[in-house]
Amino acid sequence: MTLSVEEIFETASMILHQNLDIRTTTLGINLKDCIHSDFGLFTDKVYEKIHDNAVRLIREAQRLEHKYGIPIVNKRVSITPVSLIMETHAEPEKYVRMAKTLDMAARDAGIDFIGGFGASVQKGMTKSDRVLIESLPDVFAETERVCSFLNVGTNVAGMNLDAVNLIGSMLKKTAGKTKDAVGCAKFVVFVNAPEDNPFMAGAYHGVGEGDMSLNVGISGPGVVRSVVEKNRECDLTQLSEIIKRTVFKVTRSGELVGRELAKNLDVQFGIVDISLAPTTARGDSVAGIIEAFGIESIGAHGSTLAVALLMDAVKKGGAMASGNVGGLSGTFIPVSEDKNMIDAVKRGSLSLDKLEGLSAVCSVGLDMFAIPGDTPEETINAIIADELAIGIINNKTTAVRVIPVPGMKPGDSVDYGGLLGEAPIMEVNRFSSKAFLQRGGRLPAPITSMRN
Amino acid sequence: MEKELLFITVIGQDRKGIVARISDYLYKNDINIEDISQKIIGTYFVMMMLVDMKESGREIDEVRKALEEIGRDLGMHIQIQHEDIFKMMHRI
Numbered sequence: 001m002t003l004s005v006e007e008i009f010e011t012a013s014m015i016l017h018q019n020l021d022i023r024t025t026t027l028g029i030n031l032k033d034c035i036h037s038d039f040g041l042f043t044d045k046v047y048e049k050i051h052d053n054a055v056r057l058i059r060e061a062q063r064l065e066h067k068y069g070i071p072i073v074n075k076r077v078s079i080t081p082v083s084l085i086m087e088t089h090a091e092p093e094k095y096v097r098m099a100k101t102l103d104m105a106a107r108d109a110g111i112d113f114i115g116g117f118g119a120s121v122q123k124g125m126t127k128s129d130r131v132l133i134e135s136l137p138d139v140f141a142e143t144e145r146v147c148s149f150l151n152v153g154t155n156v157a158g159m160n161l162d163a164v165n166l167i168g169s170m171l172k173k174t175a176g177k178t179k180d181a182v183g184c185a186k187f188v189v190f191v192n193a194p195e196d197n198p199f200m201a202g203a204y205h206g207v208g209e210g211d212m213s214l215n216v217g218i219s220g221p222g223v224v225r226s227v228v229e230k231n232r233e234c235d236l237t238q239l240s241e242i243i244k245r246t247v248f249k250v251t252r253s254g255e256l257v258g259r260e261l262a263k264n265l266d267v268q269f270g271i272v273d274i275s276l277a278p279t280t281a282r283g284d285s286v287a288g289i290i291e292a293f294g295i296e297s298i299g300a301h302g303s304t305l306a307v308a309l310l311m312d313a314v315k316k317g318g319a320m321a322s323g324n325v326g327g328l329s330g331t332f333i334p335v336s337e338d339k340n341m342i343d344a345v346k347r348g349s350l351s352l353d354k355l356e357g358l359s360a361v362c363s364v365g366l367d368m369f370a371i372p373g374d375t376p377e378e379t380i381n382a383i384i385a386d387e388l389a390i391g392i393i394n395n396k397t398t399a400v401r402v403i404p405v406p407g408m409k410p411g412d413s414v415d416y417g418g419l420l421g422e423a424p425i426m427e428v429n430r431f432s433s434k435a436f437l438q439r440g441g442r443l444p445a446p447i448t449s450m451r452n
Numbered sequence: 453m454e455k456e457l458l459f460i461t462v463i464g465q466d467r468k469g470i471v472a473r474i475s476d477y478l479y480k481n482d483i484n485i486e487d488i489s490q491k492i493i494g495t496y497f498v499m500m501m502l503v504d505m506k507e508s509g510r511e512i513d514e515v516r517k518a519l520e521e522i523g524r525d526l527g528m529h530i531q532i533q534h535e536d537i538f539k540m541m542h543r544i
Binding site: 006012016066069070249252 | 459461463487489490491493496498499500511512513516529531532533534535536537538539540541542
């Protein structure tokens with residue numbers, strides 16, 4: 001087989017100039033076999049299983065980075081939802097101890113985030129689920145690496161508003177206990193949460209999974225933006241075509257690395273998540289792709305069409321490239337982690353309302369955005385409920401990661417640095433939905449016919 | 453024994469001694485050059501070498517570091533990658 005210099009150069013420049021990388025390799029680990037009536041023994045077993053496998057993950061991932069010359073940016077671990085394994089130990093202080101055990105195992109192994117300190121409560125809550133939610137502000141205050149999720153709805157169960165109603169106050173407590181409310185960046189609330197999502201903060205190892213599985217998140221907004229910029233004159237059909245071809249290639253690299261890494265670790269290969277995930281690095285922006293389409297600043301009218309076109313092309317290219325596409329496989333449009341999104345909010349072209357609109361066509365929801373710290377908790381719950389309703393009605397995953405920053409108001413900005421980026425404070429509608437939210441109960445599962 | 457094929461990519465401005473420096477290192481480390489070609493793409497000089505490492509006792513990471521060192525000397529970017537990544541990305 002011969003490859004041309006052009007083909008070799010294309011791959012080399014994707015890595016060299018366009019930030020192509022394997023964004024994350026996440027090892028899902030089942031912890032059900034660690035459950036023990038003696039809590040000390042239980043945490044020892046949890047520590048050992050996570051630590052030992054995380055060390056193996058890092059070693060093998062580095063080996064493949066060298067072999068293929070492609071950076072694997074994050075090596076992470078997701079675990080069985082903690083509320084499930086803590087059912088017989090449902091006391092608040094034990095959740096904090098368990099979280100500290102997870103934090104220590106991750107730190108000692110060299111893992112930056114561990115996901116799965118959460119629960120699925122779409123239909124109702126057990127005692128363990130409630131205690132876990134109550135414990136979260138302390139968990140975030142006392143750990144660095146532990147990430148949490150709640151799944152509060154599915155297409156078949158509807159949405160549990162009683163669970164949503166607990167989140168606003170939990171987030172406000174977390175905001176008060178962690179610097180610049182950074183603890184809130186480690187919590188995601190979902191509907192239709194995938195059990196094999198490799199991306200933090202929402203990753204967990206679902207109950208339908210085997211003992212261990214390896215899931216891979218590819219990336220490459222910079223690669224897509226680059227081909228879009230080289231094709232300024234083409235129409236939408238041609239634009240879709242060039243994006244498909246590019247995403248195909250990017251996904252194939254993820255498939256190769258994921259499959260080989262799983263084999264070397266002797267675990268099941270799970271999925272390739274084809275989500276385009278931005279970073280704050282220059283050029284590595286999803287909003288930058290939309291702007292390269294010809295939108296002056298993301299949020300302008302036309303942005304929803306642009307995101308819809310991008311997302312559809314990404315899915316088509318990815319699905320052709322791998323039989324294992326799964327996880328979220330949408331396009332992430334987090335505000336704080338995407339330079340062009342940050343700028344768009346600051347210059348007034350992107351509002352929370354438009355962000356919600358965009359999420360209707362691209363998944364993954366309202367991600368990493370900051371709001372004033374004095375936003376009433378019912379309003380936070382209502383922001384969450386609105387976004388999740390889009391997921392329930394449209395048969396898709398949606399999620400919210402919102403940061404109410406104490407003492408800040410629109411026009412201010414909080415800089416987290418590193419992966420989490422910079423979050424300009426966004427304006428929130430000042431009218432109340434308290435009386436509606438207080439009704440509580442469950443949004444019934446939606447009808448699946450009559451799809452208009 | 454089956455071949456262990458990798459691509460070395462050299463990107464930068466053309467200058468004297470590129471092939472000499474790299475092939476000298478490869479020869480000394482029992483890495484065989486199977487194919488070599490070069491081209492100007494846009495403003496870049498791009499050279500690729502297909503090499504077989506089966507008889508070399510070196511680890512890929514060692515070779516990568518040595519080539520990066522040569523690259524720094526020459527003011528070029530040099531990388532080495534297993535051929536499978538290119539096959540996966542460019543062939544169905």
